[in-house]
Amino acid sequence: MKPTESTPIRRKNYVTDLRMQLSVSFSMVGMLVAVCFVYAVTLWLMSDWGSVSEDMSSNQATSIAMFVNGIFFLVALLSSIVVSIIATHRIAGPAMVIERAVRGLCEGDFEKRLTLREKDHLKSLAASVRELRTMMLEERKDQRRLHVRMESALGSGDTDLALELCRSLIGEPDPKPADKAAAVETIDASSETEPEDRYSNAG
Numbered sequence: 450m451k452p453t454e455s456t457p458i459r460r461k462n463y464v465t466d467l468r469m470q471l472s473v474s475f476s477m478v479g480m481l482v483a484v485c486f487v488y489a490v491t492l493w494l495m496s497d498w499g500s501v502s503e504d505m506s507s508n509q510a511t512s513i514a515m516f517v518n519g520i521f522f523l524v525a526l527l528s529s530i531v532v533s534i535i536a537t538h539r540i541a542g543p544a545m546v547i548e549r550a551v552r553g554l555c556e557g558d559f560e561k562r563l564t565l566r567e568k569d570h571l572k573s574l575a576a577s578v579r580e581l582r583t584m585m586l587e588e589r590k591d592q593r594r595l596h597v598r599m600e601s602a603l604g605s606g607d608t609d610l611a612l613e614l615c616r617s618l619i620g621e622p623d624p625k626p627a628d629k630a631a632a633v634e635t636i637d638a639s640s641e642t643e644p645e646d647r648y649s650n651a652g
Contacts, residue, residue, distance in 0.1 A: 469540065469570040476536035484525045491521050543571040550578055559586055 543565050550563040559582060565575050595614050602611040 473536050476532055480529055480532040488521060491517060539568060540570050543569045547575055547578055554582060
């Protein structure tokens with residue numbers, strides 16, 4: 450079945466951005482290895498306390514073991530948070546920049562430059578947004594040129610050319626003869642009642 454406008458785009462590949470996914474995966478694996486290493490060192494140090502713990506009561510030995518384990522889990526938790534922030538910053542930062550750029554395009558602001566750092570992810574998405582910006586700028590220039598030509602056609606009384614330019618502007622197909630005649634009458638009436646420049650502030 451051919452996709453339609455309402456058909457959702459289904460992702461079939463789990464690996465869509467190999468560089469980004471490997472970077473995040475290596476960060477998480479590195480964090481796990483570091484946690485396991487610290488835990489192994491902790492167990493090794495505690496194994497040397499066997500002779501010392503014999504001179505302690507069971508409550509004292511249990512308290513020391515709980516304290517050491519608590520310190521370990523606290524360090525592991527803080528390390529996980531730090532590594533997660535560092536790993537996701539190269540994604541969250543570019544995402545915020547791209548979001549601001551897209552919002553600016555929606556508001557008609559084409560002056561903002563979309564630039565990412567060398568090690569940032571989502572560069573392909575940023576490139577697509579820059580391409581969209583270029584296309585929107587070209588379309589905006591084309592619309593302005595059509596506005597100027599349509600004003601000139603209306604000023605010279607060439608309603609056929611004005612109608613053709615209007616269709617080009619809104620992207621509609623050639624109308625039927627009856628519809629064309631009605632549109633010409635509408636353009637004539639509009640040019641008589643509104644002689645001022647309606648498009649001087651457009652765009």
